[in-house]
Amino acid sequence: xxxxxxxxxxxxxxxxxxxxxxxxxxxxxxxxxxxxxxxxxxxxxxxxxxxxxxxxxxxxxxxxxxxxxxxxxxxxxxxxxxxxxxxxxxxxxxxxxxxxxxxxxxxxxxxxxxxxxxxxxxxxxxxxxxxxxxxxxxxxxxxxxxxxxxxxxxxxxxxxxxxxxxxxxxxxxxxxxxxxxxxxxxxxxxxxxxxxxxxxxxxxxxxxxxxxxxxxxxxxxxxxxxxxxxxxxxxxxxxxxxxxxxxxxxxxxxxxxxxxxxxxxxxxxxxxxxxxxxxxxxxxxxxxxxxxxxxxxxxxxxxxxxxxx
Amino acid sequence: xxxxxxxxxxxxxxxxxxxxxxxxxxxxxxxxxxxxxxxxxxxxxxxxxxxxxxxxxxxxxxxxxxxxxxxxxxxxxxxxxxxxxxxxxxxxxxxxxxxxxxxxxxxxxxxxxxxxxxxxxxxxxxxxxxxxxxxxxxxxxxxxxxxxxxxxxxxxxxxxxxxxxxxxxxxxxxxxxxxxxxxxxxxxxxxxxxxxxxxxxxxxxxxxxxxxxxxxxxxxxxxxxxxxxxxxxxxxxxxxxxxxxxxxxxxxxxxxxxxxxxxxxxxxxxxxxxxxxxxxxxxxxxxxxxxxxxxxxxxxxxxxxxxxxxxxxxxxxxxxxxxxxxxxxxxxxxxxxxxxxxxxxxxxxxxxxxxxxxxxxxxxxxxxxxxxxxxxxxxxxxxxxxxxxxxxxxxxxxxxxxxxxxxxxxxxxxxxxxxxxxxxxxxx
Numbered sequence: 062x063x064x065x066x067x068x069x070x071x072x073x074x075x076x077x078x079x080x081x082x083x084x085x086x087x088x089x090x091x092x093x094x095x096x097x098x099x100x101x102x103x104x105x106x107x108x109x110x111x112x113x114x115x116x117x118x119x120x121x122x123x124x125x126x127x128x129x130x131x132x133x134x135x136x137x138x139x140x141x142x143x144x145x146x147x148x149x150x151x152x153x154x155x156x157x158x159x160x161x162x163x164x165x166x167x168x169x170x171x172x173x174x175x176x177x178x179x180x181x182x183x184x185x186x187x188x189x190x191x192x193x194x195x196x197x198x199x200x201x202x203x204x205x206x207x208x209x210x211x212x213x214x215x216x217x218x219x220x221x222x223x224x225x226x227x228x229x230x231x232x233x234x235x236x237x238x239x240x241x242x243x244x245x246x247x248x249x250x251x252x253x254x255x256x257x258x259x260x261x262x263x264x265x266x267x268x269x270x271x272x273x274x275x276x277x278x279x280x281x282x283x284x285x286x287x288x289x290x291x292x293x294x295x296x297x298x299x300x301x302x303x304x305x306x307x308x309x310x311x312x313x314x315x316x317x318x319x320x321x322x323x324x325x326x327x328x329x330x331x332x333x334x335x336x337x338x339x340x341x342x343x344x345x346x347x348x349x350x351x352x353x354x355x356x357x358x359x360x361x362x363x364x365x366x367x368x369x370x
Numbered sequence: 371x372x373x374x375x376x377x378x379x380x381x382x383x384x385x386x387x388x389x390x391x392x393x394x395x396x397x398x399x400x401x402x403x404x405x406x407x408x409x410x411x412x413x414x415x416x417x418x419x420x421x422x423x424x425x426x427x428x429x430x431x432x433x434x435x436x437x438x439x440x441x442x443x444x445x446x447x448x449x450x451x452x453x454x455x456x457x458x459x460x461x462x463x464x465x466x467x468x469x470x471x472x473x474x475x476x477x478x479x480x481x482x483x484x485x486x487x488x489x490x491x492x493x494x495x496x497x498x499x500x501x502x503x504x505x506x507x508x509x510x511x512x513x514x515x516x517x518x519x520x521x522x523x524x525x526x527x528x529x530x531x532x533x534x535x536x537x538x539x540x541x542x543x544x545x546x547x548x549x550x551x552x553x554x555x556x557x558x559x560x561x562x563x564x565x566x567x568x569x570x571x572x573x574x575x576x577x578x579x580x581x582x583x584x585x586x587x588x589x590x591x592x593x594x595x596x597x598x599x600x601x602x603x604x605x606x607x608x609x610x611x612x613x614x615x616x617x618x619x620x621x622x623x624x625x626x627x628x629x630x631x632x633x634x635x636x637x638x639x640x641x642x643x644x645x646x647x648x649x650x651x652x653x654x655x656x657x658x659x660x661x662x663x664x665x666x667x668x669x670x671x672x673x674x675x676x677x678x679x680x681x682x683x684x685x686x687x688x689x690x691x692x693x694x695x696x697x698x699x700x701x702x703x704x705x706x707x708x709x710x711x712x713x714x715x716x717x718x719x720x721x722x723x724x725x726x727x728x729x730x731x732x733x734x735x736x737x738x739x740x741x742x743x744x745x746x747x748x749x750x751x752x753x754x755x756x757x758x759x760x761x762x763x764x765x766x767x768x769x770x771x772x773x774x775x776x777x778x779x780x781x782x783x784x785x786x787x788x789x790x791x792x793x794x795x796x797x798x
Binding site: 107110111112130131133134136138140142143144145146148149153157158160161162163206 | 371374375377378381382385386389390621622623624625626627628629630631632633
């Protein structure tokens with residue numbers, strides 16, 4: 062399977078939502094679209110599954126547009142809003158969608174029960190009306206529905222938002238298993254840990270454009286700082302502290318009483334930071350050195366964070 | 371695949387409707403309330419609503435026999451049903467003037483009593499010409515039925531009187547030795563004419579005569595049972611047609627449905643078909659309750675070709691209501707707004723376009739709406755077939771008109787939906 066986007070532009074009203082997005086996914090695996098809310102991930106996914114059309118440019122799946130129903134039959138889509146009807150049971154909702162893909166109800170039911178048990182939606186829960194489900198349960202059912210016709214490509218828009226940590230981990234392991242079975246998974250997320258744990262390749266999207274693309278390791282090596290030093294200071298980070306630290310890091314970000322410093326050589330930078338702060342009469346309550354995340358890469362490339370301040 | 375997808379929608383929507391108490395109320399309970407209100411409150415058992423017909427009469431008879439034109443007018447004037455006069459008689463001097471009044475709707479019917487009426491009635495068979503005002507099938511059917519029943523009864527009674535007189539004189543002449551001053555050949559000819567005159571003196575009727583087409587309690591309830599189905603079709607069809615896709619969009623299901631191999635045309639077909647199934651089920655429930663619970667006269671005879679049109683017309687009525695509803699959808703921005711608009715407009719047209727209130731009861735300016743409103747054509751035709759027993763020949767023109775209107779509305783729906791679906795998704 063080859064998914065290809067060529068110079069895709071999309072506008073809603075007067076606002077440009079996608080600005081010449083191009084990408085090519087050729088191999089099975091998990092491909093992440095990583096960006097903050099409003100970056101254009103959902104719009105791109107809508108175009109990818111044939112729900113919306115680009116204003117210019119094109120998206121092709123194996124050389125054919127996703128508007129073609131035979132292409133859509135090979136894609137499983139889990140939108141952000143799971144699209145469930147509260148008055149119907151979990152079974153009824155899922156079997157309705159499965160029938161739209163031509164899946165035999167017996168097979169769909171069997172798959173639903175199997176994946177449901179695994180993700181914490183047992184048969185007794187599936188037999189209840191969806192109106193009584195929590196947000197996380199609805200989300201799980203939404204993801205399960207996208208798997209019932211055993212698609213070759215799985216397009217998941219923020220699949221774990223609203224899920225409890227246990228269910229998130231279970232879904233991650235399910236996605237890893239699907240990758241192992243040769244499926245292509247395209248995953249939009251704004252969770253760093255999710256992207257870093259799951260994705261083989263990642264496209265960082267900001268303001269409708271892809272700002273960088275590669276494996277998480279490549280992106281961090283190419284665009285990230287070598288290390289991030291997190292310092293908490295008694296009394297908070299004021300202008301005086303910032304001016305002290307400015308000379309020790311290529312970039313400083315203040316988060317409450319903490320400062321995040323992007324440094325190239327932490328072994329040299331850390332002792333100097335401590336010396337200078339204590340020399341100025343400020344005491345350090347926490348100091349933590351970590352490797353950069355995709356969020357740090359994003360911050361460096363765009364000046365903004367993915368998950369918000 | 372397409373059939374399977376449509377089946378999935380029908381199953382889903384049937385579940386949703388019959389689990390929704392409000393939907394069940396509006397689809398089934400509300401029309402039934404009205405049918406039973408008509409049957410047991412407005413037209414309780416034992417009551418009827420007599421019709422008073424405006425009848426014009428031109429009397430050219432100058433004879434002075436036992437039963438003259440003036441006698442016939444007097445009988446018409448005095449005819450009552452349960453104490454109510456059946457006819458208002460207007461005497462005219464000229465036939466042309468009377469026909470002109472029928473044409474402009476001032477009279478329901480007119481009758482011309484010819485010059486030798488009383489003489490012919492005495493010695494043979496008298497002709498009587500009756501003109502029926504044909505404003506619509508229903509009124510014409512009632513007028514013709516009442517007059518025919520009345521005049522048949524008059525005829526029978528005159529025949530009876532003449533038979534008694536004949537027997538009296540035959541007996542008397544036989545007893546007196548067969549005294550008769552005509553030749554034997556003339557006597558046979560006279561008796562022949564006279565006997566035919568006994569058998570058919572006149573085509574008429576009298577007193578408590580109510581032909582099939584007269585407004586009995588059963589036909590009134592039948593009329594309103596179909597009216598209740600029409601009412602339900604209108605407000606539900608308009609509301610469902612206008613709000614269906616908005617509901618899918620607001621529930622988040624539209625995005626998911628259109629990401630599946632379901633095409634937009636399959637989606638629209640499925641929405642229409644699932645609503646048609648719901649409408650036909652609920653219409654069948656209301657029909658059965660109307661006939662067996664309220665005593666409505668609604669006849670369905672599969673051997674009658676006109677009756678075979680009834681299910682098609684019912685389907686057409688549902689399709690028209692949904693189609694008009696779909697045309698309304700661009701006027702609203704939410705499912706709530708579309709649904710409210712559909713219900714309000716549907717109820718308004720129910721009461722003003724001849725669906726619930728007979729158009730004959732409405733002022734002339736208002737009944738114009740009924741003339742041009744396709745769902746009214748459907749329900750008028752259904753009533754003519756199933757309640758008044760009109761033949762297939764008399765409704766074929768209406769059926770063709772309805773088919774053309776349905777086609778035009780459906781073409782409009784396709785155009786509107788092509789534009790709207792794209793817009794719904796952009797907004798989603």
